[in-house]
Amino acid sequence: MNELTRKQCRIITMTRTRMIPVKANHKGSHSNQECRWCSKTDVQETQEHVISKCQAINTQNEEKINYPEIFQDENTTRLKKTADILKTIYTKITESNQD
Numbered sequence: 294m295n296e297l298t299r300k301q302c303r304i305i306t307m308t309r310t311r312m313i314p315v316k317a318n319h320k321g322s323h324s325n326q327e328c329r330w331c332s333k334t335d336v337q338e339t340q341e342h343v344i345s346k347c348q349a350i351n352t353q354n355e356e357k358i359n360y361p362e363i364f365q366d367e368n369t370t371r372l373k374k375t376a377d378i379l380k381t382i383y384t385k386i387t388e389s390n391q392d
């Protein structure tokens with residue numbers, strides 16, 4: 294984590310501590326838990342889904358995040374890349390939360 298920028302470090306820490314503002318992390322404030330980006334029902338809007346599985350929110354990311362890698366410190370290059378993708382996803386979530 295030492296070689297990451299402060300912003301990269303912050304988004305990794307937020308994800309590790311489940312502070313990403315998806316529905317599953319704020320159960321009280323949403324009437325349903327379905328992913329707002331997927332048109333399918335029954336898909337829960339969890340952190341893991343939005344970050345590594347959701348096709349709809351990840352359209353612009355050329356590479357998908359391998360979710361377990363967020364929790365590993367061994368490969369700094371990968372972690373930096375992961376942090377940058379996480380930032381774009383995080384921005385989309387916060388923008389959507391303001392609507």
Ligand SMILES: [Zn+2]
Pocket residue numbers: 328329330331336342343346347348349350
């Ligand atoms: Zn989805």
